[in-house]
Amino acid sequence: MARLDIADADFATLGHSGADVYFELGMMYATGRSVPADLVSAHKWFNIAAMRGNAEAARLRREIAAEMSDAEIAAAQRAARDWFAKPASRTEDKDIAA
Numbered sequence: 001m002a003r004l005d006i007a008d009a010d011f012a013t014l015g016h017s018g019a020d021v022y023f024e025l026g027m028m029y030a031t032g033r034s035v036p037a038d039l040v041s042a043h044k045w046f047n048i049a050a051m052r053g054n055a056e057a058a059r060l061r062r063e064i065a066a067e068m069s070d071a072e073i074a075a076a077q078r079a080a081r082d083w084f085a086k087p088a089s090r091t092e093d094k095d096i097a098a
Contacts, residue, residue, distance in 0.1 A: 019052035026057060030064055039064050043076035048083060 026045035029038045042064055049057035065073055 019049045019054040019057070022046075022049035022052060023054045023057045025049075026060065030060065039068050040072050040076045040079065043068065043073065044079040044083065047076065047080040051080075051084075 022045050026042045026049055027033065028035050029042035029045060031037065035041075043061055046057040046061035046064070050061055068076070
């Protein structure tokens with residue numbers, strides 16, 4: 001298994017903007033692609049992508065929010081705020097297949 005530190009990776013060299021990568025994370029959690037489906041995590045990543053300028057992420061964040069409880073939305077918003085509050089050395093490590 002390889003480890004990928006999302007916060008420190010240089011996605012521009014991969015041909016993706018940061019917003020696009022965070023949008024893809026939102027899609028993965030929203031659809032259960034390669035990870036268990038989790039609307040709270042999907043909302044968090046769509047929120048981060050939207051804050052970085054991805055309009056489609058903002059639309060999908062609203063769409064999944066309609067399926068979430070107020071408590072789930074609050075948890076997702078807290079998670080996004082916490083992610084932004086962490087220093088540049090944050091460790092949002094994700095396992096990916098090598």
